Amino acid sequence: MSYELIATTMFASMMVMLLTGQRVFAAIGAVGALSALFLYGDGGAEFAFSAAMKLMKWYPLLTLPLFIYMGYVLSESRIADDLYEAFHVWFGGLSGGLAIGTIVLMVAISAMNGLSVAGMAIGATIALPELLRRGYDKRMVTGVIQAGSSLGILVPPSVVLVLYGMIARQPVGQLWLAGVFPGLMMAGLFILYIVVRCRLNPALGPALPPEERAMPLADKLRLLRAGITPLAIFFSMTGLFLMGYTSLVESSAVGALAATLAALAKGRLNRQVMGVILQKSLGVTCMFMWIILAALCFGAVFDGLGAVRAIEGFFLQDLGLGPWEVLILMQLSFLLMGTFLDDTAMLVIVAPLYVPLVKALGFDLVWYGVLYTITCQIAYMTPPFGYNLFLMRAMAPPEVRLRDIYASIIPFVGVMILALALVMMFPQIALWLPEQHYGR
Structure with a gap:
């Protein structure tokens, strides 16, 4: 399979998953991680790990x-x-x-x-x-x-x-x-x-x-x-x-x-208002961090x-x-x-x-x-x-x-x-x- 066909398949698979209502980070991250394992074997697991370390640093x-x-x-x-x-x-x-x-x-x-x-x-x-x-x-x-x-x-x-x-x-x-x-x-x-x-x-x-x-x-x-x-x-x-x-x-x-x-x-x-603030802040922050992590993983494979x-x-x-x-x-x-x-x-x-x-x-x-x-x-x-x-x-x-x-x-x-x-x-x-x- 040519690299162009693999890239097209990755992009199409991601779009299909998004259209089925999957969460954004799950659709993008799953396609990126599975493609890395398919292309590079066990070493492909390093893509997601490397993306996570890049995010945390x-x-x-x-x-x-x-x-x-x-x-x-x-x-x-x-x-x-x-x-x-x-x-x-x-x-x-x-x-x-x-x-x-x-x-x-x-x-x-x-x-x-x-x-x-x-x-x-x-x-x-x-x-x-x-x-x-x-x-x-x-x-x-x-x-x-x-x-x-x-x-x-x-x-x-x-x-x-x-x-x-x-x-x-x-x-x-x-x-x-x-x-x-x-x-x-x-x-x-x-x-x-x-x-x-x-x-x-x-x-x-x-x-x-x-x-x-x-x-x-x-x-x-x-x-x-x-x-x-x-x-x-x-x-x-x-x-x-x-x-x-x-x-x-x-x-x-x-x-x-x-x-x-x-x-x-x-x-x-007060305590009740602070609880709402912290809950909403944590939820939105975690959502964005998961999205960034998935994007870095997908982008590394796609660019490669x-x-x-x-x-x-x-x-x-x-x-x-x-x-x-x-x-x-x-x-x-x-x-x-x-x-x-x-x-x-x-x-x-x-x-x-x-x-x-x-x-x-x-x-x-x-x-x-x-x-x-x-x-x-x-x-x-x-x-x-x-x-x-x-x-x-x-x-x-x-x-x-x-x-x-x-x-x-x-x-x-x-x-x-x-x-x-x-x-x-x-x-x-x-x-x-x-x-x-x-x-x-």
Whole structure:
């Protein structure tokens, strides 16, 4: 059997297992381990062992449980609720102001958690009922929450970029800094769309009546001060890192400690809440570590077969495509896979193929990590099986139907595609900040 046929069989077997509903790490790891034993005999067992040792020796991986823990502390202790209440008061006088405040809230949650699920949960439970009660259009608000929550995998501390850094062997600090400006740019484009849309049709996002906004300045400042707590945690953490006082892992420890102290100071951290936080943090952390382990094992076997060189030759020599044409095809394949897979599954499936190919084509792997993440955001929201669509359907009230949810994401997907095109045409949007900080 030729190596090309073995590689094709491995890939097809993995896809079949995933389509049957197997867990991602089990499907990928099983195919990788069994292929190693088939190809190399008893010595093939070293592939999985070597991947495990590589995972345990990767020091930046310590940021993963710390940031996940920090995010759950802030969400389970309802500190994020204070932030939204402040936005409610300060932005409510604008047409579409609460939707704008929701986007800002999502950026803040993304900067505290690094997962889109947390932003979706907080947005659907806090912002969605309030926006609907205030007369906001249901398609507008469901689109806002889905689009805003997707920022969690791009704005640092992005857990997805940690996974990409591990698999692509790229510095996580550079990847996080590369995601800052694209994430803020995308949030700004969302806000611009909301402003223009509500200016053209104010009924989509009516402003709060003056009597509801009537509040003494001292009370407004008190709300603002309460809402600033999570932002202060984030900026103290990233500020120490950017100024060089702490390493990446140390900054994550600072964030976790600051979040815990803030929850204690507000009297919202008891034994029951801490139990929920630790249980969720441990579950998510273990899930990601198993996925990374499976991906390293599969990638080692796949790369050893020469599959990457075969694909490179197929695109560049047999088809005669240029580097940019190959890159666009790769992004389109992510969008296609995103209709039935989540971001981590897409990454571990194609990283062994795409990352070496991107490097061979002469593109920057840090920049490509941002492109991958933005494409995952788009895939999260595209029918028929976009991940965020089903999360929203599960959390939305009955009057928000699945048809409304599907229709709500169309303009926001258009904004995301625009952001993706801008980052592709102007790589410095992503690369300027890491170059300035690290002197790349």
